[in-house]
Amino acid sequence: MNKLQKQTFTFISRTAPYGSNRPQLCLDTALAAAVFEQQVNYVFMEDGVYQLLKNQDAKAIHTKTIGKTLETLDLYGIENTYVCNESLESRGLSLGDLVIKPKLTKGDELKTVLNSSDTVINL
Amino acid sequence: MNKLQKQTFTFISRTAPYGSNRPQLCLDTALAAAVFEQQVNYVFMEDGVYQLLKNQDAKAIHTKTIGKTLETLDLYGIENTYVCNESLESRGLSLGDLVIKPKLTKGDELKTVLNSSDTVINL
């Protein structure tokens, strides 16, 4: 590896869990960025907010329960978590339904997050 | 192979060409059904209507031009072609924009087609 400067990575996770592996890909990459001591932002948008629902249990479909991992995101060094308010509301959800309490954001705040990012992974 | 009775197959092709291989899978399977002398209905719905646009030329993306094959569907024994009127209209298209002239249909007629089908492949 070449020099590892500290940069800002933003991960936008927009898809529902279990139907595809995109939430897991996004999470794995963010965890790798955190391990390499990068600045990490993690944004849940659109169907991605479903990843944060309580009471997930993927045993019956023989898969890891992603909600359980997301509960401990901060332990992995990912503290800047965001959830899109409009995505929650349009799905009849509120912060109380989620396993963690990300910052509630709207478009303009997210623009600021993206503008300050060197790399954006959008899954 | 076991006995090959004559049955009715309906193919619903709902996706745009080139972005995915689903239009080609649907077409290949229908052609196989026709080769085995089955009764074949072919329905273009939703983004599937884009497969029928004139002036396609997929050389630049190194792919077969599906519109060219669809032009000759009847030569392969697939004469019962349908296009969903609402799918055309909502995309600002009319029969004149298409390489063939399928029957213009609405929901109720398609229900009848499906009801008379033994197998439906829906891509």
Added chain:
Amino acid sequence: MKFTIVVYAAPYSSQAAATAFNFSKTLLDEGHEIYRLFFFSDGAHNTNKIARVPQDEINLQASWDELIRDYDLDSAVCVSSAIKRGIVDEQEAERHELSTVSLFKSSEIAGLGQLIDAAINSDRLLNFG
């Protein structure tokens, strides 16, 4: 009742192949019959014998192979889907001068006629993609 199961999706990237597997296993457990499994498009990847999976995860390719052998199922992979995805049996490996065989012995390379035949001779055909 005789079912045919058509799988369009690769394992792991979407849930569809796993759903097809669970459905197939359940119907066999319930005493029904599978006339044919047909792996089409990216579904061909389900028949790759080379894959290995971490111990805490399901090896879907190996699970299909086991199910097919346990119930002596007819399992077909679309030939044109398979070859371009690196899924070859001994005969295709030889024809294409490849040194490796990647298809499980439990599945066979087949044409789309086998899918039409299966639709005709099954009571139900289910597509998973």
Added chain:
Amino acid sequence: MKFTIVVYAAPYSSQAAATAFNFSKTLLDEGHEIYRLFFFSDGAHNTNKIARVPQDEINLQASWDELIRDYDLDSAVCVSSAIKRGIVDEQEAERHELSTVSLFKSSEIAGLGQLIDAAINSDRLLNFG
């Protein structure tokens, strides 16, 4: 300018892998540099050396291999994506007691750290899925 190209999609079932290839080829033709190709998830299927394709179609796996060798590119396949999809080099084949190697010699098995490194050390990172 230094680009990193991340490919999430398998060849043939969607256009994304072909777009990634065309983009990569064009940027190299234009005198730019590729810091790293990174094949992730179903993108791993692009590095399978076993595939054969009808003569009137593009063999995308072989095209990648040729491009990588022509320009001596750094090409990495995510290790956990690769192994469960049957993409193994000699070392992984040995470790998992597999008799076959399916990965083109032009690509290397790598961890996600190589993706993070590439993002840091490239001017632009593009994702194709």
Added chain:
Amino acid sequence: MSTLHTISKSPKSHLLRECLPLVDKGDGILFIEDGVYYCANNKLSDDFESDITWYGLKEDLNARGLELDDIKAIQIINYKNFVEICEEFDKVISWF
């Protein structure tokens, strides 16, 4: 001829809206995989017509943490029942 329709993508796909014009009285609609999020949205379930039988796959609902009590118009079935209803309907059309 009655048909069982399976829907396996989240409401963002609009698959239900695509499929409904082709669904006949007496048909069934089964939500599987990410399709089960259709069961979670109260706004959507108002649209569930009563001359269609609605099903949701238990294993997929449980995985996603969707509370079953909220869902009135929908029968929660497991894989075994999924096989059973494939027998009850004359054919199956998959929407994905």
Added chain:
Amino acid sequence: MSTLHTISKSPKSHLLRECLPLVDKGDGILFIEDGVYYCANNKLSDDFESDITWYGLKEDLNARGLELDDIKAIQIINYKNFVEICEEFDKVISWF
């Protein structure tokens, strides 16, 4: 910091609507693959804002038989230009 956004799915995906709240003045949006169908629909192109630069990939438009004359607000570019505009913007975000 300006961003180039690429959109590679047809309008059915609603990717443009998803992406727009995150698109800043001075950003660019490039339609590729099935995303180029966004260029075909007149109703949609009325929404194309003028403080964003809009692009469509020529190779993908040609493949799909989309007539270039109809598209006023959109710059038609080829792969070579695609590489060039990746330099002009500070980063690229892919929507797929």
